[in-house]
Amino acid sequence: MASERFTLGGDTTVRRLGYGTAQLTGPGYWGPRGDARDAVAVLRRAVERGVTLIDTADNYGPSIAEELVAEALHPYAEGLVVATKGGVVRTSDRAWHIAGRPEQLRAMCEASLRRLRLDTIGLYQLHRLDPEVPMAEQLGALGELRDEGKIRHIGLDTVDAEQLAAALELTDIASVQNRYNVLDRTSEPLLKLCEARGIAFLPWFPLGNGSLTADPVCSEIAAAHGATPGQIALAWLLHRSPVLCPTPGTGSRAHLEENLDAADVRLTAADLTRLDDASPSKPAPQA
Template sequence: MVLETYMLGGDLPVRRLGYGTAQLTGAGYWGPRGERADAVAVLRRAVERGVTLIDTADNYGPGIAEELVAEALHPYRDELVVATKGGVVRTGDSAWHIEGRPERLRAMCEASLRRLRTDRIDLYQLHRLDPRVPMVEQLGVLDELRAAGKIRHVGLDSVTAEQLTQALTLTSSIVSVQNRFNLLDRESAAVLKVCEAHGLAFLPWFPLANGVLTGEAAAALDTVAGRLGASRGQIVLAWLLAWLLHHSPVLLPTPGTGSLAHLEENLDAAALRLDASDTSLLDALADSPA
């Protein structure tokens, strides 16, 4: 797989199509998905296929996804970039609690370092901003961890354009944002514009829009997929990569899966080329134009 690279944070070259680990865990990102050996095989195959950006989080499992990354890939290759997240505490398969107190964020980062078996996390993302804690305090502790060598770069997850703009006035450590963005949901287009203006990577989560591609969207995808001999998921990824080439050079999709076959399918999408009529048809599907 040959993909253009992106310089994350100005010093970490990564391939444009990464891999997300959420699907290595069970329903609701809680507990194991299946056999541990299968998850390890998927991670190793992703790297064999040329993936250099692995995106995970401490609450996937919780803890399970990070442990799997270390089991499969440690010691890490020099070119491999591992990103993780902290700031959300899980107490059940449908229970998510935002936690942004500095002492808790510091403890979460230390726990991720242990599970990932590393001295420094390449990209540490604040999974959610805690509305109960001043933003300057949440970002401040991440800056402290960066100064201590525990974190190389800082990212934010699920923020508004206004929050991102404010955060950029408080710290220069932010190099990325991870927001929901896909063929049908482009509500984060304003955030993407801020990322473009400041040279920040944008990692779209839920990029395949699994389970919501119905009606007009499904018909349009089937039309393009039939012409190219591809699956719907491949066309969605190909559209994101085409968007990257024609609209936004900062996009870094990290689709996830727990299946080797689906992994191969996702990575093969990088070779698909949509023509102007394809992209025009797919661009028109979004409820909120970008």
Template sequence: MGPFAGKGTGTVVGTTFEIAGELRVRRLGYGTAQLTGPGYWGPRLTPGEAVALLRRAVERGVTLLDTADNYGPDIAEELIAQALHPYPGDLVLATKGGVIRTGPDKWHAAGRPENLRAMCEASLRRLRTETVDLYQLHRIDPAVPLADQLGTLAELREEGKIRHIGLDTVTLDQLDEALTVLRPASVQNRFNVLDRESEPVLERCAEQGIAFLPWFPLGNGSLTTGTGTGTAIERVAARHGATSGQVALAWLLHRSPVVLPTPGTGSPAHLEENLDAVGLVLTAEDMHALE
């Protein structure tokens, strides 16, 4: 248990989840986007600092690392391999493909079969592995039939290059369409205590037992301010002697057992703070206040 044990009368949430019924991970993971610079372009830290951060996350028990080929581009995947290869047996690597970058904050969907295949194989080389545990379609390319995009990933799965397939940034209709083609192991949508637009997608994932990885779980930094008395989040944080960011992460863990937050940071102190949130037990009163 974390430093908050015994400070509430709520239910302790489950700390693990089995992606696709077989990849057991601790629900609070680590995202690598913040290892890159502004606009997800170039490096943010020195290689030594980034390697130390990744190793510390695993030392603290993280078993789910979320990354993408275009974080950098290439940089985040290369840092993971530099820091952790050969990988611990319980570490699950989740990466993404299907987007081409042309500059900071410039993203272009590229879902043609030849693009997806080339991206996946490049990720395997950078990660120094023959199979990626979870490969997520980073964006659905509107110019390519979804069945063709998922079909390519299914072929890569049959070839042993992908173990499980996921989706990133989808509507409920798109998820339902995908379910007619294959069963995604995961969905990664923007979702946090202040941004619940993807609530219907989360509900479908819960119904289907699909892992839901919320991106921007801390509101892109807007939920990491110190505690006070102004907002519901700050009031709950003050009652528990926690930070607003820890409450935001605990809310996600309490919200549904399929939610797997992977907050990212380039700060060692912030990493420790985030991972301590798993021990924060929110009460029914806390959850009601945050609703």
């Protein structure tokens, strides 16, 4: 398997298997989910298990996930990187409004700093590119925040390879987040660009939002390894590319332990071939 660690932006090393906080909030990432004490316990256990990358967003809740991260983990352990996102406003569990004007991004970042009780956010990700605002203005605002020491690295969420290439002409990009898993590899061209440029790729829905637990190939390989299908799906990501840094989320302590144990699964060459051939959504060849 490739290294268990990845260095973001050339200077911030994290363990590749991290933890995502979306499942600490209610359905549609809206409102609370159960007892906050359970969420705090899961977050603390993740760090006890060696997780060094916590991925959250200001609109999970909204605000709830960031507040839980601070409650559970502040003061933060040395080497722990908290990644958050801005650029989307939520008004209900089904309403997402892209908000990429420079003044909006600044206000969102500063609000996240307060909720997270941080002086500097290790990785601040633009949750969506705003089609109504020039990319240069959006990234320029984040670049100013980086110059001011309020964020360390800039990331992008839900972009294609062409958009990432354009962004790299404007500023340094440390990470991207796109949907990517065993059964959905439509972002393969983006992954290849990330590999070429040393950019972290944080795949969201790494377990296919639960669908991979029923995949027959994952299930058969899991049985051979004494593992679960979800662990096989995560292990495949860790084997697939050294820049893939999955951050599976859960509100369950038992599921957290299961996910993190995926780092110990060693897939064979035959396993990888079967999984590589399992995808129904491979991208069309590039011209």
